[in-house]
Amino acid sequence: MSEQRVVRPTPISGFPEWTPQVRAVEQRWLDHIRAGFESFGFASVETPSVESLDVLMAKGETSQEVYTLHRLQSDAKDDSDARLGLHFDLTVPFARYVAQHFNELTFPFKRYQTQRVWRGERPQEGRFREFTQCDIDVINVDSVPLHFDAELPRIVHQVLTGLDLPAWTLNVNNRKVLQGFYEGLGVKDPVAVIRAVDKLHKIGDEGVRGILLGDGLTGEQADACLALARIRGADAAERVAALGVTSPLLTEGLDELTFVLDELADLPEGSVVADLSIARGLDYYTGTVYEASFDDDPGYGSICAGGRYENLAGQFIRRRLPGVGISIGLTRIFAKLVAEGRIEEGRACPTDVMVVVPGAERRADALRTGALLRERGFNTEVFHSTAKVGKQIQYAAKKGIPFVWFPPFEDGGEHEVKDMGSGEQASADPATWQGAAG
RNA sequence: GUGGGUGUAGCUCAGCCGGUAGAGCACUUGGUUGUGGUCCAAGAAGUCGCGGGUUCAAGUCCCGUCACUCACCCCA
Numbered sequence: 372m373s374e375q376r377v378v379r380p381t382p383i384s385g386f387p388e389w390t391p392q393v394r395a396v397e398q399r400w401l402d403h404i405r406a407g408f409e410s411f412g413f414a415s416v417e418t419p420s421v422e423s424l425d426v427l428m429a430k431g432e433t434s435q436e437v438y439t440l441h442r443l444q445s446d447a448k449d450d451s452d453a454r455l456g457l458h459f460d461l462t463v464p465f466a467r468y469v470a471q472h473f474n475e476l477t478f479p480f481k482r483y484q485t486q487r488v489w490r491g492e493r494p495q496e497g498r499f500r501e502f503t504q505c506d507i508d509v510i511n512v513d514s515v516p517l518h519f520d521a522e523l524p525r526i527v528h529q530v531l532t533g534l535d536l537p538a539w540t541l542n543v544n545n546r547k548v549l550q551g552f553y554e555g556l557g558v559k560d561p562v563a564v565i566r567a568v569d570k571l572h573k574i575g576d577e578g579v580r581g582i583l584l585g586d587g588l589t590g591e592q593a594d595a596c597l598a599l600a601r602i603r604g605a606d607a608a609e610r611v612a613a614l615g616v617t618s619p620l621l622t623e624g625l626d627e628l629t630f631v632l633d634e635l636a637d638l639p640e641g642s643v644v645a646d647l648s649i650a651r652g653l654d655y656y657t658g659t660v661y662e663a664s665f666d667d668d669p670g671y672g673s674i675c676a677g678g679r680y681e682n683l684a685g686q687f688i689r690r691r692l693p694g695v696g697i698s699i700g701l702t703r704i705f706a707k708l709v710a711e712g713r714i715e716e717g718r719a720c721p722t723d724v725m726v727v728v729p730g731a732e733r734r735a736d737a738l739r740t741g742a743l744l745r746e747r748g749f750n751t752e753v754f755h756s757t758a759k760v761g762k763q764i765q766y767a768a769k770k771g772i773p774f775v776w777f778p779p780f781e782d783g784g785e786h787e788v789k790d791m792g793s794g795e796q797a798s799a800d801p802a803t804w805q806g807a808a809g
Numbered sequence: 810g811u812g813g814g815u816g817u818a819g820c821u822c823a824g825c826c827g828g829u830a831g832a833g834c835a836c837u838u839g840g841u842u843g844u845g846g847u848c849c850a851a852g853a854a855g856u857c858g859c860g861g862g863u864u865c866a867a868g869u870c871c872c873g874u875c876a877c878u879c880a881c882c883c884c885a
Contacts, residue, residue: 379858380819384877435884436810460885492883493810504885651884663885673885700885729843760843768845780843789844796844 385494386501387706395717397705400534401485404505404699407530408483411522413507416482418464420489421455426467429686435459436491457489461506462683462696469510469694470687479511479519485701496710497671497703505530508677508696510684515693517627520659520679521634523697524643527663527675536704537713538666539674542646545628545659546678548611549650551621552599556592564588568600569650572669600648605632607645624658631659657681661697665707674704718771723749723806724788725767726776731757733778740778740786743801751776767791773807 389397405415427437440455458464461484469480485505494500507526509519524541531539549568553561567582576597583593595614602610608625628645635643651660656678663675677697684692708714726741728734734757741753752772754763767775768791777787777796788804789796 381858381876488885490884493881494877495879498884502885672883676885698885703885727844761845764845766845775844777844791845794845 385492385499387499387702389709390716391719392716393709393714395721396714397701399717400701400705401505403533404530404701405483405485407526407533408505408507410529411481411526413481413483413526416465416468416484417486418458418461418468418484420457420487422458422464422467423454424456425454426687427456427458427463429463429467429683438489438491458486459490460488461486461504461698462508462677462680462694465506465508465696466510466684466692466694467687469684469692470690473688473690479509479515481507481509483507497707499702499706502700502702505699505701506677506696507698508694510692510694513691513693515679515695517630518634519695520627521631523677523695524631524635524661525638527661527697527699528638528642530699531663531675534704536665536708537668539663540641540666541643541661541663541675542649543628543631543643543659543661544645544647544649545624545631546650546656547620547624547658548628548647549599549624551618551624552611552614552616553596555616555618555621556595558588558592558596560586564596565650568596568648571597571600571648602645602647604644607632607647611647627658651676651678655680655683659695668707671707672700672703674700676700720752720770720772721750722752722770722772724751724774724776725763725770725772726751726753726778727760727763728754728757729760729778729780733780737778740776740801744776744804747802747804749806764789776801 409415421440424437424439437456437459440457465482465484469476483506485503487501487503489501491500492498507523509515509523524543527541546565549565550561553564558564563586564583567579567586570582571579579600580593580597583596584590588596595616598614599611608629611621611625632643632645649660649662651662658679658681660678661676662673664673665671675697677695679693679695681693682691683694684690705714724741724744726737726744728737734753737753741751744751754766764775773791775789775791776799777789779785785798786801787796788799
């Protein structure tokens with residue numbers, strides 16, 4: 372009747388979406404990651420997109436920008452959804468999940484979880500408001516064996532190595548080392564120092580030193596903090612010891628860090644490296660921390676991060692439930708490769724064979740042929756109308772369908788199949804045809 | 810949240826010193842009878858982000874607003 376008003380389709384910043392060709396590759400990645408996690412015996416878990424705000428805020432006042440939920444049509448008095456927010460990571464929901472299903476789970480509980488998460492931040496290259504995280508965590512009662520701190524980087528290494536990424540490095544540190552070192556140094560506010568040192572790669576030595584002095588550290592203390600942060604590589608523990616600062620917590624942290632690195636000594640040189648500048652902000656991490664980035668573009672941000680948390684789940688249950696976990700930033704990694712044209716696009720559709728419909732009166736025939744091919748394991752679509760054969764083939768060509776099937780054009784005629792790559796066409800029997808292999 | 814840039818067809822963009830819109834790609838159709846990717850021809854498609862102002866006249870100038878984008882912040 373009347374002209375329809377068009378709602379302009381504008382991209383929503385920070386909410387990525389892909390063409391079918393690119394999505395096909397992303398799905399292959401997801402399959403690969405899942406297989407990698409399962410190869411180490413981790414079980415799949417999925418939690419709702421929303422959690423109560425109490426749960427999301429449980430780890431402390433410093434929270435992410437959380438999207439809250441409300442109904443467009445809700446009336447003023449209705450605040451039934453007001454306590455809900457979209458989850459901003461998968462670790463906090465997992466901690467809640469473990470507490471909630473405590474008596475149904477066998478510990479140590481090892482799970483992987485691949486879901487979208489939401490953060491109300493200003494989007495930018497590599498930073499999204501909706502993105503997919505691939506999380507693996509282990510939670511146990513009372514204590515988590517240090518063995519897992521080493522196993523997680525191994526899993527990540529196996530998974531990422533199979534994805535043909537640009538060179539990357541997984542940096543490892545231990546919060547106890549930082550905390551213990553600063554305590555041994557007599558620093559009053561270790562957290563402020565951690566924050567400042569975390570910026571080292573961005574603002575450099577002088578920048579960090581300035582902040583530290585501003586925070587009330589003496590020049591000597593600031594220099595010691597910087598010296599610690601500069602330590603990187605295999606002999607990290609010895610070099611820390613050489614700085615002459617001591618504290619029980621520092622010793623404990625160094626022992627843990629050394630254990631983790633020793634367990635991973637068989638991995639290729641430089642893939643997992645001790646880096647004492649890694650701090651992971653103000654999060655809930657208490658021991659081992661991980662952070663991976665691309666070697667040639669560290670400023671792009673972390674592509675993988677995690678660590679050990681002493682008692683995240685303990686906030687939901689009167690049990691001590693420490694854990695350790697790591698998360699692969701699938702969207703961030705994938706989007707970079709897409710933007711740089713490093714993804715070899717997949718097919719626009721999964722169809723192996725498209726069956727031509729010669730004419731309306733032969734449509735039933737074509738459908739039978741399609742059904743037979745499908746039964747035999749070929750993804751098969753039958754053309755959707757009786758357009759001219761040229762049109763039908765053109766459609767197959769545009770969608771990248773590798774084979775076009777011609778059922779008999781008259782009774783008693785032969786089936787033929789055309790290889791769209793080579794253009795060759797030959798007679799074939801739908802009951803025995805072998806596809807690309809044949 | 811703070812600061813800069815941009816906003817014209819589905820996409821990428823052009824549009825000079827204000828005179829009521831253009832290209833390429835994509836899309837549709839055609840180049841006769843059962844065969845694609847090339848080529849040729851034709852066609853369809855735009856409230857010039859939105860609102861206001863200046864002007865005889867605004868895509869073009871001014872203000873506001875929204876969106877996108879970059880940096881900071883933060884992070885996967």
